[in-house]
Amino acid sequence: MTATNAPTITDRQRSAIEHLMVDYVHAIDEGDYERWPAFFTEDGHYQVTGRDNHARGWVAGMLLCDNRDMMIDRIYSLRQVNVWEPHTYRHVIGPTQILAAGTDGSVTTQTNYLCVRTMHSGEQKLFSTGRYLDEIVFEADAPKLRRRTVISDSNQIDTLLVIPL
Amino acid sequence: MAQAIGVRPVSELIQWPGEDLSRIPLHIYGDPEIYAWEQDRIFRGPTWNFLALECELPKPNDYCLTRVGDTPVIVLRTADGSINALVNRCSHKGSVLCYDSRGEGKRAFVCPYHAWTFDQSGELKGIAFEKGVGGLGGMPADFDKSKHALTRLRVETIEGLVFGTFSDETPPLQQYLGEPMVAHIRRTIRGRTMQIIGRYNHILPNNWKLYIENSRDTHNPSLLHAFFATFKLNRLSAEGGIRHDLRNWHHLVFAKRLTDQGHEEYSPGKLRTMKSDFGLNDPSLIAQWMEFDDNITNALQSILPGFVLQQILNSIGTRQIITRGTGECELIWTVVAFEEDTPEQRAIRIKQSNLVGPHGYISMEDGAIGGFVQQGIVGDRDRQAVVEMGGLSADGQPTRATETSVRGFYKAYRELMGV
Numbered sequence: 001m002t003a004t005n006a007p008t009i010t011d012r013q014r015s016a017i018e019h020l021m022v023d024y025v026h027a028i029d030e031g032d033y034e035r036w037p038a039f040f041t042e043d044g045h046y047q048v049t050g051r052d053n054h055a056r057g058w059v060a061g062m063l064l065c066d067n068r069d070m071m072i073d074r075i076y077s078l079r080q081v082n083v084w085e086p087h088t089y090r091h092v093i094g095p096t097q098i099l100a101a102g103t104d105g106s107v108t109t110q111t112n113y114l115c116v117r118t119m120h121s122g123e124q125k126l127f128s129t130g131r132y133l134d135e136i137v138f139e140a141d142a143p144k145l146r147r148r149t150v151i152s153d154s155n156q157i158d159t160l161l162v163i164p165l
Numbered sequence: 166m167a168q169a170i171g172v173r174p175v176s177e178l179i180q181w182p183g184e185d186l187s188r189i190p191l192h193i194y195g196d197p198e199i200y201a202w203e204q205d206r207i208f209r210g211p212t213w214n215f216l217a218l219e220c221e222l223p224k225p226n227d228y229c230l231t232r233v234g235d236t237p238v239i240v241l242r243t244a245d246g247s248i249n250a251l252v253n254r255c256s257h258k259g260s261v262l263c264y265d266s267r268g269e270g271k272r273a274f275v276c277p278y279h280a281w282t283f284d285q286s287g288e289l290k291g292i293a294f295e296k297g298v299g300g301l302g303g304m305p306a307d308f309d310k311s312k313h314a315l316t317r318l319r320v321e322t323i324e325g326l327v328f329g330t331f332s333d334e335t336p337p338l339q340q341y342l343g344e345p346m347v348a349h350i351r352r353t354i355r356g357r358t359m360q361i362i363g364r365y366n367h368i369l370p371n372n373w374k375l376y377i378e379n380s381r382d383t384h385n386p387s388l389l390h391a392f393f394a395t396f397k398l399n400r401l402s403a404e405g406g407i408r409h410d411l412r413n414w415h416h417l418v419f420a421k422r423l424t425d426q427g428h429e430e431y432s433p434g435k436l437r438t439m440k441s442d443f444g445l446n447d448p449s450l451i452a453q454w455m456e457f458d459d460n461i462t463n464a465l466q467s468i469l470p471g472f473v474l475q476q477i478l479n480s481i482g483t484r485q486i487i488t489r490g491t492g493e494c495e496l497i498w499t500v501v502a503f504e505e506d507t508p509e510q511r512a513i514r515i516k517q518s519n520l521v522g523p524h525g526y527i528s529m530e531d532g533a534i535g536g537f538v539q540q541g542i543v544g545d546r547d548r549q550a551v552v553e554m555g556g557l558s559a560d561g562q563p564t565r566a567t568e569t570s571v572r573g574f575y576k577a578y579r580e581l582m583g584v
Contacts, residue, residue, distance in 0.1 A: 048524070052266075053364060060363030060500050060518035069446035081391040083530045085537075156366040156495075157523035160532035 007101035017136055018096055020143045021111055025091035036164055037071035044068055045147045048165055050155030062161055084162050086120040107136045115165055128152045128165055168204040175202045179584040182549050185557040186572035192546040194372040200491050206581050207470050208234025211335040213328040215472035215485050216240045216250055220359045229267040234488045239263050243285045250329040251287040252316035287315030324354035343410025349417050349466055353476055357503035362515060365498040365522040371535030373486050373494040379531055380465060380473050381570035383407060383418045392526040406563050413559040413573040414469045422462035450519060453478040469577050480517040492539060498522045
């Protein structure tokens with residue numbers, strides 16, 4: 001997949017996609033986790049994987065969800081069930097590159113991210129860098145993620161992964 | 166001795182408290198001298214260490230890298246198809262020979278530093294400028310290359326799992342494992358052809374022993390891991406138990422989910438982990454098929470020193486502990502499917518990878534809890550942990566409300582360390 005064929009999307013669509021990217025990371029970074037599933041389509045697919053896993057075609061990623069209900073379950077579990085030391089993320093994202101525009105109206109994009117984790121103690125750590133590989137569709141003009149694969153450059157996860165990237 | 170150079174004798178470092186196995190001295194989780202002894206007496210001692218899955222080396226001349234404790238190791242399939250394991254350290258200056266985590270077509274190992282060349286058995290075959298240049302320099306005429314081979318581990322496999330040992334004293338693998346452990350490995354893999362579907366490199370903020378204890382702690386899952394108890398996946402009232410080998414070195418804890426008729430100890434409000442209002446919006450996550458005739462739905466098999474074979478519902482996988490100093494370790498999770506699986510079975514395994522790993526619904530707490538202990542004990546190195554649940558011995562028991570397997574680990578630890 002390359003961008004050399006200059007997929008055509010409207011300026012309005014591009015602007016809406018850019019807004020989606022920014023809104024997504026702000027929802028997570030501000031701890032508004034309940035908003036996370038709504039960025040996806042009903043049958044949206046999400047997972048975090050490592051660059052090496054992705055290259056080898058190993059499909060069992062982390063926080064894997066293949067519909068919005070699974071995402072809602074993850075957030076409920078994060079809030080109510082799992083035990084973890086309080087921490088937050090801060091994502092910095094790069095410009096979104098449009099890779100392809102499908103005949104079904106979907107748009108494939110990639111966006112670099114960098115995520116710093118801050119513990120309740122104040123300790124900060126570079127938690128993950130990588131890229132979002134996304135498939136976006138428009139539902140009533142609103143862009144939704146039909147598929148987001150978070151490809152972390154490192155296969156290592158420090159301590160645990162409970163908040164989605 | 167490989168690491169315990171210039172450190173005090175282990176008998177001066179550890180005086181085990183008490184006559185039985187019910188106490189663990191807390192300073193063993195943070196002492197670099199003890200750590201050095203552990204490298205020599207445990208990881209390079211008379212133990213079999215998990216190295217790789219055979220399916221990672223499908224063709225002759227494939228290799229991959231791993232570590233045994235701190236020691237870097239090359240695992241390779243030779244041209245004739247057998248598996249060798251060599252310490253990844255050039256016998257010249259000590260550089261690693263391989264620095265790419267895997268590769269193929271590797272018939273010889275050439276050091277990147279001065280091009281010393283080793284064959285697949287670790288024999289030194291060539292030295293650049295061995296005869297010098299223009300009759301000058303070069304190695305002494307009596308330099309004996311056969312005395313400078315790479316350190317080679319003994320290797321044995323069972324059901325596609327590759328193990329290696331540094332010690333000539335280690336008994337053959339199956340004898341080391343013991344009959345109950347061999348039987349359970351065979352029961353879990355059943356001669357099927359493994360395919361890796363995911364790997365998670367999990368950095369744990371704690372001493373390696375705290376993870377091993379946790380994997381053998383049979384009563385914490387229903388207390389720490391709320392997800393498990395809530396969905397009746399592994400409540401202690403389900404039929405289950407513990408099996409050991411004769412030496413109590415290795416341990417298997419298992420449960421049969423569908424035998425669980427509930428117990429009043431799990432009534433809402435009695436335990437934090439019993440949240441009566443937690444229902445999954447998408448229960449397909451815990452859909453499973455009965456894969457084994459014994460009806461066991463959860464089984465964790467810990468092989469000393471740092472290997473776990475896991476079955477959580479239909480999630481089958483391996484866990485390998487790699488040491489990283491006294492206060493950190495790496496847990497490598499590998500989840501597998503089998504070539505013999507139907508597409509539906511494979512999809513279930515992929516979905517159930519949500520249960521394990523650093524993100525696992527029922528395992529992410531393992532990343533946190535070792536760190537909590539490591540944080541808690543830092544000011545009290547003279548104190549002891551108390552492990553008395555289920556008595557003072559390390560025998561197999563028909564209940565999981567016991568710490569017998571933790572005591573079993575320290576029984577083995579003391580035998581190996583000589584303390």
